Amino acid sequence: MKNKKLKNKITTFLIVIAAYAIVEILLLTGNMSSLLQGLLVPLCTYSLCAVGLNLCVGYLGELSLGHAGFMCIGAFTGAFFSVTTADVIQSDTVRFLLALVIGTACAALFGFLIAIPVLRLNGDYLAIVTLAFGEIIKNVINVLYVGKDSQGWHVSINSQAELGLEPGGVTYINGAQGITGTPHSSNFTIGVILVLIALFVVYNLTDSRTGRAIMSIRDNQIAAESVGINVKKYKLLGFTVSTAIAGTAGVLYAHNLSTLTALPKNFGYNMSIMILVFVVLGGIGNFRGSVIAACILTLLPELLRGLSDYRMLIYAVVLIAMMLFNWAPDAIFFREQIVAKFKKGGREV
Amino acid sequence: MAFENWMLLSRFLIQASLLKLVTSKEVIIKKRVISAVLAAAMVCGLLSGCGGNGGGKASADSDTFRIGGIGPVTGAAAIYGSAVRNAEQIAVDEINEAGGINGYQVSLQFEDDEHDAEKSVNAYNSLKDWGMQILAGTVTTTPCIAVADKTAADGMFEITPSASSTDVIKNDNVFQVCFTDPNQGSASAKYISDKGLGSKIGIIYDSSDVYSSGIYAKFKEEAASLGLEIVSESAFTADSNTDFSVQLQDAKDAGADLMFLPFYYQQAAIVLKQAKDMGFAPAFFGVDGMDGILTLENFDTSLAEGVMLLTPFAADASDEKTQAFVAKYNEKYGETPNQFAADAYDAIYIIKAAIESANVTPDMSVEEIGTALKGAMPSISYDGLTGSGMKWEATGEVNKDPKGVVIQNGVYVSID
Numbered sequence: 001m002k003n004k005k006l007k008n009k010i011t012t013f014l015i016v017i018a019a020y021a022i023v024e025i026l027l028l029t030g031n032m033s034s035l036l037q038g039l040l041v042p043l044c045t046y047s048l049c050a051v052g053l054n055l056c057v058g059y060l061g062e063l064s065l066g067h068a069g070f071m072c073i074g075a076f077t078g079a080f081f082s083v084t085t086a087d088v089i090q091s092d093t094v095r096f097l098l099a100l101v102i103g104t105a106c107a108a109l110f111g112f113l114i115a116i117p118v119l120r121l122n123g124d125y126l127a128i129v130t131l132a133f134g135e136i137i138k139n140v141i142n143v144l145y146v147g148k149d150s151q152g153w154h155v156s157i158n159s160q161a162e163l164g165l166e167p168g169g170v171t172y173i174n175g176a177q178g179i180t181g182t183p184h185s186s187n188f189t190i191g192v193i194l195v196l197i198a199l200f201v202v203y204n205l206t207d208s209r210t211g212r213a214i215m216s217i218r219d220n221q222i223a224a225e226s227v228g229i230n231v232k233k234y235k236l237l238g239f240t241v242s243t244a245i246a247g248t249a250g251v252l253y254a255h256n257l258s259t260l261t262a263l264p265k266n267f268g269y270n271m272s273i274m275i276l277v278f279v280v281l282g283g284i285g286n287f288r289g290s291v292i293a294a295c296i297l298t299l300l301p302e303l304l305r306g307l308s309d310y311r312m313l314i315y316a317v318v319l320i321a322m323m324l325f326n327w328a329p330d331a332i333f334f335r336e337q338i339v340a341k342f343k344k345g346g347r348e349v
Numbered sequence: 350m351a352f353e354n355w356m357l358l359s360r361f362l363i364q365a366s367l368l369k370l371v372t373s374k375e376v377i378i379k380k381r382v383i384s385a386v387l388a389a390a391m392v393c394g395l396l397s398g399c400g401g402n403g404g405g406k407a408s409a410d411s412d413t414f415r416i417g418g419i420g421p422v423t424g425a426a427a428i429y430g431s432a433v434r435n436a437e438q439i440a441v442d443e444i445n446e447a448g449g450i451n452g453y454q455v456s457l458q459f460e461d462d463e464h465d466a467e468k469s470v471n472a473y474n475s476l477k478d479w480g481m482q483i484l485a486g487t488v489t490t491t492p493c494i495a496v497a498d499k500t501a502a503d504g505m506f507e508i509t510p511s512a513s514s515t516d517v518i519k520n521d522n523v524f525q526v527c528f529t530d531p532n533q534g535s536a537s538a539k540y541i542s543d544k545g546l547g548s549k550i551g552i553i554y555d556s557s558d559v560y561s562s563g564i565y566a567k568f569k570e571e572a573a574s575l576g577l578e579i580v581s582e583s584a585f586t587a588d589s590n591t592d593f594s595v596q597l598q599d600a601k602d603a604g605a606d607l608m609f610l611p612f613y614y615q616q617a618a619i620v621l622k623q624a625k626d627m628g629f630a631p632a633f634f635g636v637d638g639m640d641g642i643l644t645l646e647n648f649d650t651s652l653a654e655g656v657m658l659l660t661p662f663a664a665d666a667s668d669e670k671t672q673a674f675v676a677k678y679n680e681k682y683g684e685t686p687n688q689f690a691a692d693a694y695d696a697i698y699i700i701k702a703a704i705e706s707a708n709v710t711p712d713m714s715v716e717e718i719g720t721a722l723k724g725a726m727p728s729i730s731y732d733g734l735t736g737s738g739m740k741w742e743a744t745g746e747v748n749k750d751p752k753g754v755v756i757q758n759g760v761y762v763s764i765d
Contacts, residue, residue, distance in 0.1 A: 038474035042467060142557055142586070159556075160566050176557045180494055180516050257466050258498035259516070261491050261559075264587075265424070265465045302471050305460065312423050 009203050012288040013196065020192045039302060041256040044191025045249045046298050050278035050290035051198045052245030057276070058285030059206050060238040061218030062119070063127040068271035069134030070107045070243040072262055074250025076141055076173070078103030079182040079260050083172055084148070086183060096185035100194075100251045107247020108240050110137075115239040119232070131269050141178070141262040147171040178261035179254075186255040194252060195291065198245050202287055205241060214238045281323060296322075411712035414455045416441070416700065417481035418693075419472045419496065420488030421464035429689045433488045433510055434459040435682050436690035439674070440697035450701050453711050457697075462487060466495035473499050481505075482711065482718050485696045488689065490514045490559045497523045504716035506723060508699060510692035514559055518745030522723055525747050526692045526699065526735065527661070530560055533636050534567030536751045537609065537659055542575040544753075544764065546657065547607025547632055549580045551600030553593060553620065555612045556584035564611035564636055580605050585616075593620045594627065601629045610635045614642035621652040637661060640688040643759060650759045659751040661735035662691035663761040671734055688735070695733035702729050 023040065026032040053067045078099040089095040118129050145156040149169030156162040160174055173179055205211050213234045216224040225231055254260050264270060278297060282289030300318060304311045325331045418437050420430030441457040449455060458479050460472035469492030476484070484500055484507040487493040493512035500507040501520035508524045509517060515529050528536070541547060550572065555561035565582075572579055580603035583596040597620065600608060608624075608631050610617050617639050624630070635642075635658035642653055644664070664675050664685050674694060678686040686694075700722075707725035709718045726741045733739060736749030754761040 034474040034477040035471060036474075038470055042471075139586075159562070161569055176562060177491075177514070177516075177559045184498070253467075257470065257495045259466050259491055259494040261466070263465070263491070265463065266467065302475065305472075305475050309422075311461065 005207065008288075009207075012199060012203075012291075015288065016192065016196055016199070016291065020188075023188065035302060035305075039299065040188040041186045041191050041252065043295050043298055044188065044195050045253045045256070046275070046278065046294040047195050047291040048198050048249035048252065049246055049275045050282065050294040051195070051202055051287050052242045052249065053275050054279045054282070054285065054287055054290045055202050055205070055245070056239060056242035057279055059211065059214050059218060060235065060242070062122060062235075062239070063124070063276075064130040064239075064242070065127050065269060065272045065276065066114075066130030066132075066134035066137075067243070067246045067275050068267045068269065069130075069137040070111055070246040071250035071253065071271070072134075072137050072141065072267035073110050074103035074107040074247025075254035075260055075267070076179065076250075076262070077106040077247075078251030079179045079254035080146075080172060082183055082185070082255065083179060083181055092183060092185050095183070096190070096255060099185075099255065100248060103251035103254075104244050104247045107250065108244035111243025111247075112236060112240045115236050115243075119235045119239060131272065134267070134269055134272055138262045138264070138267050141173075142176045144173050145171065145175050146173040176261065178259065180259045182254055182258055182260055184255065184258065186252050191252055194248055198248065199287055199291075201241065201245075205238075210234065210237065277319070281319075281326060283326075411710075412453055414450060414453055414704065414711045415480050415482045416455055416457050416697070417473075417476035417479070417484050417486065418457060418459040419462050419469055419476070419484070419486035419492070420459070422459070422461045424463045424465075426464040426489055428687075429511065430461070430464075430488050432687055432690040433486070433693035435678065436674075436686060436693040437485055437697050439677055439681065440694045444697070444701060450704050451708070451710070455697075455701075457485075462489075462492050464489050464492060466492045468492070469496050470499060477503070482715055483700055483722070484508070485510065485693070485700060487512060488693075490517060493517045500719075504719040506700075506703075506719040508696050510696045511689050514563055521743065521745065522719055524699075524726055524741055524745040526696045526739075527747070528637070528749075528751065529746055530563030531567035532746075533659065533751070534564040534569075534611070535571040537564070537611070537634065537636060538568050538571035538575055538577060540659060540751070540753055541607065541609075541634060542572075542577055546634065547577075547605075549578050549604055549606050550609055551581040551603060551605030551607070551631065552579060552583075552609045552611075553596045553600070554582075554584055554610075555586065555590065555616070557586035557588075558612065560638065561612045568609060568611065590616050591619060593623050597624050597627060597629055600631070601627065605631050607632045607634055610639065613638040614640065614645060617642055618645050618648045618652075621656070622649075625652055632657065634658065637688050640664075643756065643761075644685045644687075650756075653756045653759075655755065655757070657753060657755045657764060659753055660688060660761075661749065661752065662688045663752070663754060664691075665760050670732075674734055691734040695731070695735050695739075698733060699729075699731050699739075702731050 027037070049067060049071060053064065056062055056064045081099045081102050082095055085095060089098070114133055118126060121129060143157045145160050145163055147154045147163045147165045147169055149166040151166065154163040154165060160171055163171065165171065213229045216229060217231050217234055221231060278294040279290050281297065282293030301311060301315045304314055307314055418434060420433045421427050422430040422434060437457055437459065441455050444450060445454050458476060458481065460476055462469035462472045469487055473496050484505055486509060487496050488511050490512040493509050494514070494516045497507060497517055497520055501522055505522065507522055508526065510526045513525065513527045513530045515531060517523060518525055552565060554565040569579060581600040583599055585593065585596065610620060610633060617635055621633065633656045635656060637660045639658040640660045640662065642648065643650055664671070674691070675686060678690060703722045703725045706729050707721040709721045727743045731739045739747055739749045741747055753764040755764050
């Protein structure tokens with residue numbers, strides 16, 4: 001049993017490392033299109049998100065529709081740190097690493113605070129509250145104005161003019177226009193390392209005593225309580241780790257684009273649902289599946305650009321087909337048959 | 350593109366046949382090895398399949414200028430992107446029919462960005478794979494800021510028809526066809542003050558929109574220095590843009606005699622309707638986003654009587670150029686072009702003027718073209734649909750006069 005789990009873990013790490021190696025080789029030999037080069041960091045970002053949410057959905061057993069909101073917090077705190085300290089910290093790498101730490105910590109903090117009241121709920125109720133929370137984050141950031149001049153910091157929630165900056169003052173967060181000029185510090189290597197770290201964390205967490213406690217709560221809360229498991233503590237822990245990973249993804253996202261705005265498109269509930277789609281398609285509780293599904297579903301609409309007007313339509317159809325192929329009972333049966341054939345072929349050796 | 354798809358398809362076919370081989374009982378290899386090989390083949394196929402065009406840049410035909418366009422043609426902002434795509438296509442077709450630019454043909458490729466910065470960068474990269482040399486985009490502001498960063502890094506020449514924020518042109522390779530937001534704000538305030546159109550001003554603006562809040566911020570600043578009194582200002586967001594009775598009531602109670610509406614015509618139509626219903630009849634003043642209100646479906650144009658707006662383009666203007674363009678657009682796409690379309694049409698012709706002035710040829714590299722066009726821009730003067738004698742600062746900002754029009758009997762009439 002233990003051996004199998006270990007093998008499973010190692011396979012996942014090897015797949016990520018192999019993918020990284022292949023990409024690097026293609027990059028070095030100049031065989032990769034600009035489109036794909038541009039997609040490498042988003043692939044890591046969405047993989048991270050999916051891994052984070054999978055911990056929440058698959059192991060904690062709680063449906064969160066607010067992960068885009070936590071990603072948003074990570075993105076904005078990370079980017080805010082980077083633009084404000086751009087002059088102070090010269091080294092790009094050091095600044096980015098600090099931004100990663102700060103973004104992750106802030107997302108975790110908010111995740112923790114939100115989780116205290118929210119985890120009293122479960123199931124659909126929790127889903128709706130997290131959904132609302134994600135929208136609140138997005139809307140608050142859309143009215144937030146932060147600037148700095150020689151007098152110090154100015155904050156407003158009405159308009160940029162209300163900041164009353166002296167001439168020469170800089171507006172860092174400009175309401176709906178968000179943060180512009182975030183340094184372009186994300187790269188594929190850092191992205192892959194973060195994915196590996198996230199996988200390492202979630203695998204070890206779920207494989208530990210803590211993880212088993214979390215899973216026992218998922219399976220039967222009353223039974224778990226009756227054997228003395230501190231339900232609140234473990235729920236909080238699981239949810240916070242999950243949001244922290246989403247925050248890391250946000251920082252990576254923010255440092256890949258020079259403009260960061262909290263639009264419904266990138267941090268709205270549609271994004272939360274998209275992340276959930278990665279998780280469900282890849283298999284609930286299956287981290288490797290999450291990473292693969294996130295990669296495929298992020299690549300797909302871009303690779304379908306050749307279809308121009310029909311692109312999004314075909315994308316939707318493919319999504320339905322993939323979901324059916326992966327999870328419809330008949331499709332599973334069909335796949336098992338194929339696998340059985342494989343095995344038969346092998347046995348005749 | 351087609352080539353890529355064929356590559357992918359053939360790879361899948363090969364994999365499928367491999368699978369068949371594997372499942373037939375004669376092949377004696379361990380299952381696990383096969384699946385590993387298959388997986389590797391799949392990954393390689395996927396990655397290099399779309400990498401096939403990576404080296405294609407150098408082999409781009411040397412007798413065609415490749416112009417790329419980016420904008421939202423799906424999603425909520427699709428109407429703007431589609432207008433730009435259509436108009437760019439018309440301009441490119443016209444140029445090609447007339448013998449091209451300096452004898453070189455032009456090809457246009459337009460990619461969707463869904464009004465999303467990340468998707469926009471993907472679209473840009475995809476166009477680069479296609480061999481784009483000049484970018485006529487992007488349509489909306491936020492994605493444009495992200496893409497402008499990439500074009501600056503690649504040294505590519507970029508002209509945006511309609512991304513109006515000042516952040517867009519902070520790199521010296523990007524030029525605008527439209528006014529910048531602050532320009533519109535200050536021009537509006539000056540206009541109202543110079544013509545004495547109103548003394549107590551009420552403002553409604555969209556705080557979730559960069560365009561609207563950009564104009565509003567500058568208008569307010571300029572109004573203060575011109576001594577215009579702003580008696581009411583209220584905001585709405587993209588989530589609450591269907592009911593304006595609260596904002597209008599506030600303006601009415603404050604005794605506003607002129608309402609400044611710096612946002613798009615869809616919302617303006619509702620504002621006009623609701624103002625009439627509550628018996629509130631100040632003067633209304635809009636900006637270029639108001640253009641299009643007369644062609645809005647199911648809109649009672651009598652509501653717009655007397656509305657003033659600053660716009661660079663009016664579809665029913667009587668000059669020959671505009672009429673020819675409107676007729677062509679109507680014939681091809683069955684609708685009246687809006688201001689975005691006009692800006693995009695101009696953008697392509699401005700590229701043409703810049704190419705002719707700088708004498709670049711399609712066999713030059715992207716950076717060479719970029720540097721040459723960038724240098725040529727401040728020296729050209731262009732008469733187009735959205736202004737005559739348009740000139741550019743080296744910073745990328747356009748100099749053209751805003752035209753003030755008032756709606757009378759359902760048509761635009763110049764205020765001057």
